[in-house]
Amino acid sequence: MLEGFFSSFTEHAQRAGITRLQFYVEQVGEQRLQVYEHELERLQLADVTLIYVEGEYAGKRGSTFVENLTPHLFNEHIASIKQTAECSNTPFVPLSFHKLPALQTWDNGLPAFLLEEKLKAAEDAAYALDPRVKYVTECSCLKRTKRILLRDEWGNQMEDKLHYYRMGVAVMAQDGGEVQTARIADFARNIDKLDMVNLAQTTAKRAVSMLHATPVPTGNYPVILHNNVVCELLLTFLPAFFADRVQNSMSRMGGKLGQQVANSNVTLIEDPAFTLGIITRRFDDEGVLTSKKAIIADGVLSTYLHNRKTAERAGVIPTGNGFKRDYAEKPTISPTNLYLQPGQMTLAELEKEIDEGLLITECDGMFAGANPVSGDFSLISKGYLLKGGRIARPVAQITIAGNFFDLLKQVTNIGCDFASSGSENGFVTAPSLLLPSLAVAGE
């Protein structure tokens, strides 16, 4: 069916004066199960093929996106390519194609009914942990498969595949009138690497331990940012390292190449083949091969992430980061899998470093309360008060505020623990960080 579409659409478009047609195809399969009170509560299945078509018209690049492949819409799509070309100021860039080894077929995973049993066991484990676990409001597992195909009108093509599981657990704990919640997600490419029971128990423990949390007085505190909070902050501020942001004067990292932008203990790596990552891409959406590289090496900014356009403008080689945020748009810039190099200390050892301070385990409102351009953030947070190197009590209804780029320079110590977070538009794995001081607003 796709082959037929490629050839007949190409033929129609050529007749309308559009040349050098190339196609980006995404085939997505999804299976999501959720259990609630020992019943299968939700099941979601999906199978879609999403196509983005580019061509050259009057020397410029035009595009359209298509889901319904019927020929009666061809004229509208051809008009879309022409119009976007006429209004474009970017020249057409042909995809680059490489000879790559054939891919193994992807993991077919577990049948849905077995996943259902595993989820029920995890839910049971969360309830069994503590009588104050009132509801396991979410206990779900998503399996996603994605095939990406780049193809041109001459039949050159390359394909990548990715697949992963995401398990999500949310727990509501209650003690009298006091309610607290916790939500944790974990990812794995192999279902056997997802310890569902452990994840459910960890989530339940977190919710229960937060009961009766209260604010701390407003002031400055030394802080440990727990691994998942570090992931969220990195995901939020990462665009500062994208060359398009830098070139459009929308990044604090502009002009800092080769300079110390973080403490010398900070090393940030992008690795498309990272074991814990989900974005196993061999080439980006412009056909450029991806590669492992340090963005920050021992505190020094060593590269920006480039697509072909920004690389050309900067006079450097593209870094294989020309990914689309959505199939319907042309590639911009995003990373594959990133990780912040872990340190030596366990979380407990980091806690011992603090006489009076905070362990921040949750921040929310990142999309509005953090400004990726300036680096400023002010975020609602939860965690624990540390006294004499130990957890004294849970803390909630506070904000932490600071500047991300300033924090990078102040990282005192790095944990050897890790968590992962993100999406198919960028995936981050990071340890916990010890910081000398953050502004906290509370009582």
Added chain:
Amino acid sequence: MLSKTTIERILDAATSQGGDFAEVFCEDTFYTNVLALTEGVETSSLGRESGVGIRIFNGLNSLYGYTNDFKEDNLLAMVRQMTALLNKAAGQRSRLCDCISYSGVHPIQQKPVSIPLARKLEKIERALSAGKNYAPEIVQVSVSYVDMEQSVQIANSEGLLAEDARVKTRMHITAFAQNEQGMQTGYFGPGAMRGFEFYDDLDIEWYAREAARIATTMLRAVPCPGGQMPVVIDNGFGGLLFHEACGHSLEASSVAKGTSEFSGKLGERIASPLVTLIDDGSLANEWGSLAIDDEGIPTRKNILIENGILRGYLVDRLNGRRMGMAPTGSARRKNYRFAPQARMTNTYIANGTSTRDEIIANTERGLFVKYINGGSVNPATGEFNFNACESYLIENGKITEPVKGVTLIGKGGNILQQVDMVANNLEIRQGYCYAASGPLYIGAGQPTVRVANMTVGGAR
């Protein structure tokens, strides 16, 4: 779109294989998305998304499948795959009625698909140049232009067959200002449930200059002091405070399992008597409006809180089963790739009797929030956060210096009780809301409102 016969066959298959309710949602949407900077068009994309979502209930179990392969064989195969785990007896269904079309409810004059992209770029260009020319500190302006025309067909096993066309148009303008202290941004995003005629009476230059004015004002803002103080939130999109503080917690997906702070509180006083909260998806040609919701039910005015008393929730069919309540015309989804759930449409606080000037004059020391960025909430605990954009200190009853880095936090139930002044200048503005059934266009509004005490997170 699917033929009536195909829909009948899907509903037959779903109900005979264990569904006690089945629904077919078919969509075909034309989109325009343009991102332009002062240097020119960064990206422009035109195209069409089309697909089918099939939903089957059995009691409180729900199954959802979606695909963009419209072939009947494929759709029936998907139903078989979905129901394989159900293992239940056959349900009942009614034959489909004659199709009801709702596409004339919100009149549209110029459909987006009929307007050449070049004419849309002329409007963008006006915003870019007005913003750029506002002040020398403005180093960049970006305009995100969106329009869409979503045709939907909704049918279910109760015999419903309905069609609707939703046309939306919006321009989101962001200005970037820079000086030695750093970079600040300001934005404004007018939109409506209208076609290209939306621009006939839109003062694009005013909105662009306003975005630029906010960005330059924030350049001279000082870090906000943290702590507790009275907060005055100006009229307009500030209503997002209530969208976060209590709107989400009144959606059935939070309420149904007893996991919202407002579960089981119908008829109780949950807010100050000054608070009346309304969600109305039927407002003519508003950005957050729809003629019918994504379950095919006509939208309507839902009074959620009336003079402080909780009067209702936003309910979809599935959660309505758990709650024993009828749906409220609030079920929404971004597209066929999401199962619908009750979401807000245009949500606002009704007018009070004070004036903005009175409210400010009556505030000894506090914070005045003129524009906001966004926020989020945990419905179980009511803990919300809300990031402000243009804000000022209030000292001795007067607005003084601008402050930046403002995050307001609190618990919904507590904030609702603390509303102690409401003005008479209601205004509804446009934005997006992010939740499980995808990002959706919403309206949020309010008159100027004072909250007696809130925790303000700042860096000073």
